[in-house]
Amino acid sequence: MNDFVKYLLWAVCLVLLQEFLFNNIQFVHFLSPYIYIFLILILPFNMHTSLIMLVAFVLGLSVDIISAGVLGSHAAACTLMAYCRNIITKVTMPRGDYENTSTATALHINLRQFILYAFLLVFLHHFILFFVEIFTLKNFIFTLIQIIASSAISTVFIILFKLLFGYKKDVQ
Amino acid sequence: MTPILRFLLRYQKIILFLVLEVFAFVLILNNSSYQKTQFAAFVDNIKGIVYDKYAGVRQYFTLQAENEKLIAENLELRNKLNHYESFDTVRSIVVKDIVRHTAYTCKTAKIIRNSTNKIQNFMILNIGSKQGVRPEMGVISNEGKMIGMIVKTSANYSSAISILNTGFTKFSGKLKRTGDYGTISWNGLNISSVQLHDIIQQSDVVVGDTVTTNQHSGVFPENILIGTVEKINVKDGIFYEIDVKLSQNMKLLQNVYVIENHNKEEIEALLKDE
Numbered sequence: 471m472n473d474f475v476k477y478l479l480w481a482v483c484l485v486l487l488q489e490f491l492f493n494n495i496q497f498v499h500f501l502s503p504y505i506y507i508f509l510i511l512i513l514p515f516n517m518h519t520s521l522i523m524l525v526a527f528v529l530g531l532s533v534d535i536i537s538a539g540v541l542g543s544h545a546a547a548c549t550l551m552a553y554c555r556n557i558i559t560k561v562t563m564p565r566g567d568y569e570n571t572s573t574a575t576a577l578h579i580n581l582r583q584f585i586l587y588a589f590l591l592v593f594l595h596h597f598i599l600f601f602v603e604i605f606t607l608k609n610f611i612f613t614l615i616q617i618i619a620s621s622a623i624s625t626v627f628i629i630l631f632k633l634l635f636g637y638k639k640d641v642q
Numbered sequence: 643m644t645p646i647l648r649f650l651l652r653y654q655k656i657i658l659f660l661v662l663e664v665f666a667f668v669l670i671l672n673n674s675s676y677q678k679t680q681f682a683a684f685v686d687n688i689k690g691i692v693y694d695k696y697a698g699v700r701q702y703f704t705l706q707a708e709n710e711k712l713i714a715e716n717l718e719l720r721n722k723l724n725h726y727e728s729f730d731t732v733r734s735i736v737v738k739d740i741v742r743h744t745a746y747t748c749k750t751a752k753i754i755r756n757s758t759n760k761i762q763n764f765m766i767l768n769i770g771s772k773q774g775v776r777p778e779m780g781v782i783s784n785e786g787k788m789i790g791m792i793v794k795t796s797a798n799y800s801s802a803i804s805i806l807n808t809g810f811t812k813f814s815g816k817l818k819r820t821g822d823y824g825t826i827s828w829n830g831l832n833i834s835s836v837q838l839h840d841i842i843q844q845s846d847v848v849v850g851d852t853v854t855t856n857q858h859s860g861v862f863p864e865n866i867l868i869g870t871v872e873k874i875n876v877k878d879g880i881f882y883e884i885d886v887k888l889s890q891n892m893k894l895l896q897n898v899y900v901i902e903n904h905n906k907e908e909i910e911a912l913l914k915d916e
Contacts, residue, residue, distance in 0.1 A: 527665075540670055542669030546666035549666060550659075
């Protein structure tokens with residue numbers, strides 16, 4: 471399948487899932503999982519960061535528009551996440567396994583690496599998102615706990631996605 | 643290649659990053675709560691259709707509990723009716739009087755989407771401008787407790803700002819026993835309590851006092867229950883900040899009433915002249 475169509479389908483499905491399923495899940499008082507960022511995680515490793523940022527920005531903006539909240543908050547968070555993706559990739563996968571093939575994505579890497587890679591990026595995203603939403607540093611510790619807990623929940627769902635859709639030992 | 647182009651290419655990542663972030667923060671700082679955009683009505687309508695179906699399925703599972711609530715409400719209304727019917731001789735006068743002075747009427751609605759997990763929470767109702775809903779109408783639960791206010795309507799749906807919304811401070815409340823009133827807002831920490839501000843420290847408020855709406859904003863009638871005083875915090879200055887335990891469980895909302903004040907425009911016109 472054409473890569474562009476494939477990722478577009480992913481984007482549409484993830485945004486709809488986010489709005490109509492995951493935005494309605496509330497575990498504890500406002501801890502809710504944000505899973506649509508899975509798309510940013512699984513874009514190919516050899517994709518240019520600028521292009522990833524543009525995709526992430528549009529993705530974030532569409533979630534902003536569909537879910538009622540502070541317009542721009544998801545866009546800001548996604549853009550930062552995309553910008554940092556390369557750095558996090560280098561930190562969590564120092565051996566450069568991902569460079570083996572030109573189309574390798576996070577779906578190819580092993581689970582242990584994926585968990586760290588996903589959690590760090592999800593945390594970055596949630597950090598910006600939550601602080602933009604409340605726009606104050608009052609109750610800093612409380613917000614931070616919320617961010618960590620929400621990141622953990624989101625990461626769990628994202629790992630489930632990876633287990634469902636990931637390739638088995640293609641590149642290792 | 644000109645130097646400026648070379649510069650742009652060399653630093654394209656960071657430049658693009660900054661441009662996108664600045665754009666996002668312009669949106670954020672414009673306080674462009676999504677509810678204010680023109681596009682919102684269109685998206686709301688589409689979302690409304692999906693959530694309507696979803697709510698239909700969900701309501702099926704809670705029919706029993708909802709029925710019991712309705713029966714209890716009917717019983718209460720019947721008791722009140724009996725009370726009025728007992729004034730047989732003055733009945734016609736009373737009725738006429740009530741009609742003339744009834745400023746408020748209710749419309750029934752269902753909540754098809756209700757969030758409590760955000761800092762700024764909204765509800766979506768299944769009636770809209772076609773059914774006569776307009777912004778700034780009050781929303782109360784079917785148990786008669788204040789829960790929010792309509793902020794935006796599309797043709798068949800409307801969105802209401804929840805009392806659990808840190809960005810909104812227009813709700814007002816009063817202490818039923820003493821008559822002191824102040825503004826109600828939410829600090830975003832606990833979904834079962836909101837804060838009542840601007841109550842002066844001379845006021846003899848005690849824990850357990852009832853907090854109700856007041857008529858000043860014209861959105862709600864007098865004495866719609868909000869909650870009870872849970873904790874009285876002494877702040878610097880002359881005011882208390884009072885934690886009010888909400889009487890309504892905001893997570894369990896399905897059938898609600900939208901309240902219309904027929905005299906609102908008349909009163910507002912008078913205020914404008916002042």
